Structures are given as structure tokens and as C-alpha cells.
Amino acid sequence: MIRFALRLPEDLHARLTAQAAADRRSINSEILHLLEVALATTSSGTPDRPGSDQAHPAPPRGKPDSSPA
Template sequence: MVKLNLRLPDDLHARLTAQAAADRRSLNSEILHLIEVGLGVVASDAPVRPGGDPASPAPLRGGPDSSPA
């Protein structure tokens, strides 16, 4: 595992800290999660986050001809 020193603006640090607390994660885990979501690494069946926003978009259901008639 790589260690990384990262400089953040105070307001961004506050937002990340608040979001980590809301998601019941450490700050490090929250940052890793957000990077993975941004890169599209998190599976689409990830749980819904506490604000109602899914961690990643849900896949489309059905086939191309499954629209209602």
C-alpha cells in the first residue's frame, strides 16, 4: 500500500470529514470510496448512501424490446 501526503483546502477537508461521519467511515476510507466511485470501480449493487443518493447508478433493467406496449 502506498502512503500519500495530500494537501486539501480547509473547506474540502470539512466536507470530506462530514461525509465520512455520515457514512460511518474513516476519512481515509471515505476518500478511497469517492475515488473508486469517480473511477467507476464500485459495483453497481452498492448500498444506497444515507442521503438517498446511490453510490453508483443502478443498471438498466430489461432488454431492448422490453418496453411496455
């Protein structure tokens, strides 16, 4: 299993914590579950955004990662 650090806004962390508690999961397990559901949805042919062009994905959002490569 790969480990990496993830920076989250405080409000998103609070939402994840609440959802994990409601689902009786750890935060890590909740994140894995949400990613699996999201990736299953996109791999079934459903575009991630209405009208999105899969041949030309949207550029990354937010600040560029400043961590070393």
C-alpha cells in the same frame, strides 16, 4: 499499500469529514470510496465532462506540484 501526503483546502477537508461521519467511515476510507466511484464512472465510458475529448485530456488544474520527484 502506498502512502502519500495530500494537501486539501480547509473547506474540502470539512466536507470530507462530515461525509465520512455520515457514512460511518474514516476520512481515508471515504476518500478511497469516492475515488473508486469516480473511477468506475469514468472507466464505464462516461466522459468526466460533457463534450470532453478523451484523446486530448484537459491539463492539470491548480499550482504545479513543488515536491521533489
